[in-house]
Amino acid sequence: MRARVPPAANGAYERIHAYVRRIPRGRLSTYGAIARAVGASGPRQVGYAMHALQAGSAVPWHRVLNAQGRISLPGTAGERQRERLAAEGVLPGRGGRYDLPRLGWIAPEK
């Protein structure tokens, strides 16, 4: 069974979590954008950082989508993500795609 959520990991995880925590309610971001923003090695590491989150975490992981504006998280977990987004007024357009150009958020330079 995959990724057993290693506790410590590295500083990159903390930067990623901190960044995601800054995403405003009702806005979205992507794995790739976050990776570039925090200087992570790549989009996959962001995905790992999300996977490492515990239930009840303060990190709004549901606001993170893939570059195509779609939910990457498979299965029921993906459905929960969709519900969480809907709960804050973020709804997918046609084909389950979200309007990234409109709702995408990037942390201000400084």
Added chain:
DNA sequence: CGGCTGACTCTGG
């Protein structure tokens, strides 16, 4: 240290 997997992305047909 080798091999496999995956909450990615990009390019091309």
Added chain:
DNA sequence: TCCAGAGCCAGCC
């Protein structure tokens, strides 16, 4: 718009 292939990389066995 959908699908395949390739590149990339960290974590686990």
